[in-house]
């Protein structure tokens with residue numbers, strides 16, 4: 001088993017990564033003195049695959065679990081469904097000495113984290129991510145949120161988990177389309193921070209698609225390490241953490257405008273990374289060869305590249321609500337070649353996005 005630490009002083013926590021390590025869940029929770037009374041927040045899909053096993057493991061380890069099931073899908077990542085978690089906790093008599101376990105993908109993780117941040121003003125939670133996207137990204141770093149009809153993750157909090165438990169064997173049941181979505185965020189790390197990792201991904205495409213454990217563990221660990229490094233430097237996104245938003249300014253607009261769930265988060269981010277790379281090229285931070293390499297790696301993992309047909313005005317209005325907007329100015333993370341990036345104010349969004357959208361359609 002591999003392990004990393006997200007070093008945030010008293011909010012530091014371990015990430016365990018391995019094949020088949022779900023069986024060591026109780027041991028991992030013991031190691032961080034997790035409360036014995038726990039609510040496992042999940043959805044019917046994930047519970048169907050792993051629920052009974054997790055309950056058995058928890059009970060066998062001396063924990064007292066209850067299950068809270070939410071419907072499956074990004075369209076339920078809302079305040080209305082968050083309230084269902086609070087209802088269940090209150091009627092179940094959960095007090096300050098209890099904890100939450102997020103068993104599922106990023107939707108479950110973001111909602112469980114926000115519930116944990118706010119229920120009786122904060123109780124511990126741990127992440128048991130079961131999608132590639134949640135293993136490489138959403139389970140680490142403490143961004144928790146629900147969506148608003150006008151924008152992604154608009155209501156939330158920074159709240160770190162006590163433990164992150166990543167069993168790559170859970171990816172065996174993940175649909176191929178969801179695996180691809182996770183690869184979008186993996187590719188993101190290569191583009192923004194690590195040229196060699198980007199090249200490694202291109203070279204090990206087949207092993208990753210065949211779910212070879214060594215390749216998966218390497219990709220997950222490298223991704224979590226990059227994310228942990230960035231979060232340690234800037235936990236609450238006052239500076240460098242914004243680079244993790246590469247592809248997201250346009251990607252979140254795609255998700256919001258298309259109706260949450262039409263494009264998965266990873267698919268929308270892939271489209272957004274293609275747009276960001278093109279914007280980089282137009283502004284002179286990246287070359288045509290960079291755009292081609294980024295697009296071809298994403299196509300190699302079956303990710304979409306073409307922006308859906310919404311009007312330029314609709315895209316600009318949705319991007320205008322991005323959390324990085326400052327004094328009304330659109331800010332984009334732009335790649336500088338491959339392996340480096342920076343945050344840039346966009347002076348002429350109308351002209352630039354009109355050009356990009358006409359090229360990509």
Ligand SMILES: NC(=O)c1ccc[n+]([C@@H]2O[C@H](COP(=O)([O-])OP(=O)(O)OC[C@H]3O[C@@H](n4cnc5c(N)ncnc54)[C@H](O)[C@@H]3O)[C@@H](O)[C@H]2O)c1
Nearest residue numbers: 045072105106107130131133134137138143170173174265
């Ligand atoms: N907090 C963060 O830092 C952060 C980072 C990236 C993304 N996110 C958020 O994460 C969400 C996307 O997460 P996601 O891509 O995991 O989507 P998801 O949580 O919707 O999961 C995708 C699908 O896979 C199913 N599933 C999960 N694990 C499975 C398994 N092992 N086998 C079979 N099916 C399984 C789910 O039920 C769902 O149908 C978005 O809401 C996004 O905004 C948050």
Ligand SMILES: O=C(O)C(=O)C[C@@H](O)[C@H](O)[C@H](O)COP(=O)(O)O
Nearest residue numbers: 137141143152153241244245248323
């Ligand atoms: O952890 C971060 O910081 C990220 O930006 C990671 C992103 O992949 C993730 O989708 C995040 O939820 C987006 O953050 P937001 O603040 O733009 O909602």
Ligand SMILES: [Zn+2]
Nearest residue numbers: 185248265269
């Ligand atoms: Zn993301």
